[in-house]
Amino acid sequence: MFYRATSIVPVLVLAALFPACAAEKRASELELKTERVIIFKDGYSLIIKRGTATSDKAGEVFTDEVPDAAVLGSFWATPDQGRLISMVAGWKTTKDSAEKQLPCTQLLEILLANKGKSAKIELHDKAIFSGVIREVLVDKSEAAVPAAQFELLDLASPTATKPSPAILPSRVSRLVPEPSTAVHTLTTVSGSNFVLRTDEGDVLLPVTQVRTISVKDMQTTLAKTLTTTKRTKRLSFKLEGAEKKQSLAIMYFRPGIRWIPTYRVSLSDKQDKKATISLQAELLNEAEDLEDVPVDIVVGVPNFRFRGTPSPLVLEATLRNALAEAAPDLMGNGSQQFSNAMYSQRSGEFRREQAGANAGAQGTINLPGELTGTGAQDLFVYSLPKLTLGHGERIAVPIFTAETTYRDIYTWEVHATKTDNAAAPSGSGAASPLTLSKNEVWHQIMLTNNTSVPWTTGAVMIMQGNQPLAQELLTYTPPKDEVRVPVTVSVDTRGSLTEKETSRELKSLTWDGYNYARIDREMKLDLCNNKALDIEAEITLRVGGKATKATHDGSITLGDFNPADWVQYRGQPAVNNSSTIVWKVKLKPGDNFEPSVQYHHFTRH
Structure with missing residues (x-):
């Protein structure tokens, strides 16, 4: 059966690809295996590997499995026996060649693939020649592999990008690996003429004048050489003892x-x-x-x-x-x-x-x-x-x-802030513009870590x-400790707060050339249990000023000035404290808890 190829056929789509055989590993190349990984919560880990190889005449072994990241001072290699003389990191360029059967994409390649076969050639001027394709006059050169042929050659695309992670569909999700950085070249052919041996003798024909070609069992693929050039990292280890089996442990601390x-x-x-x-x-x-x-x-x-x-x-x-x-x-x-x-x-x-x-x-x-x-x-x-x-x-x-x-606890966190108004020269002054940052009672649970x-x-x-x-x-909880975890805002437990000024002393303090008035206040809180069960409650009040007395065994803690306690504060931070008062109480259904605290603060006038 004869097949006819014409000069207008652009591409043949069938190819028989034969993978090249991988080169055997050299005896001095370490076969590394990860022995243990220690992972931390901040995204860093310690990798421990071990490899075996036979050192060469210079006492060296090597590996091309160099990590892409490691922290300064954390990369160590330790031989099982003897000592490590040196560890060298560098780049090595390698070239691998393999024959690939690729589809013929031009008439010149069809002629070359069917060299030695009988063919019938028809030219554009209708002249017909029959004979054996004796020779195809071509020049061979190396050219970069076109992007369109990467998939055909089973090569990683240089333009492939890593997709952004999506919502994981399961407990394990695979992402696209990093794109290859290897350089691939392929042999190409160019030429203008070929020789056809006919009964009358050899005829030199121009390829561009061929209109059609007919060949029995036409070969439509052509063997081309694929050359892959890689610039890879290499770690070389010089050890005591030449041509000796060596075992080496490698560890490094890295992100990822x-x-x-x-x-x-x-x-x-x-x-x-x-x-x-x-x-x-x-x-x-x-x-x-x-x-x-x-x-x-x-x-x-x-x-x-x-x-x-x-x-x-x-x-x-x-x-x-x-x-x-x-x-x-x-x-x-x-x-x-x-x-x-x-x-x-x-x-x-x-x-x-x-x-x-x-x-x-x-x-x-x-x-x-x-x-x-x-x-x-x-x-x-x-x-x-x-x-x-x-x-x-x-x-x-x-x-x-x-x-x-666990146990339930209801917490009311009260942060009372106020504007630093100037004190009036007489009278009670302006009303305290007291503001609560939040007025929510939270239901929380106290979990006991009774494990080891x-x-x-x-x-x-x-x-x-x-x-x-x-x-x-x-949050972190050692054994025998308790940890508090918020659950939700309790709508059946409500709190309210009122405040009044009890006294005022003008020019009570002079600081940095300014007079400060001392203003004494009393703050009352009211926590009501509207739930149908007994509750354990805790109130934490923070206010700008110095707390001096708290009812119902309130615990007072004095701290340094805190700007978050004030709005438009005009005075010196040294003259005012920040006070935190804590009350703990158990309330039955319908009970009210009404503690109070007396405190004072200084304001400039």
């Missing part, structure tokens, strides 16, 4: 892997005030593939002074944090709310107290046998089972489930049966 603690607290429907608390770790990996690797997650953040400075051994000018690029909402300033050291929420809301004698016995944690927790100085480590987590993946791993106790492990700061979902009650922040 983070764990986020999330809690679920299920409150009992009964009156026994029992709760079940569960912790899971949500891991984000934007660093490197982890395959069947033991993972430790750490409560606490280590002190790495040079965490923003790259190690020169990774050959990078800056410390790239791929996790911050892939998940900016989780790694931005707002993410620090999960830090154990940050409590920027409502005043007094997350106060922790030492549990009393009635805290109960130590709870039993339903830990799997292979999952344990150990203490390490000021850090606490949870050791997880072996995990497989690819670059760009997320995973959720249960840590523990424990039974604990600390609770790290993390988001918590509070449930009662199938009913969600709230989502809040559970």
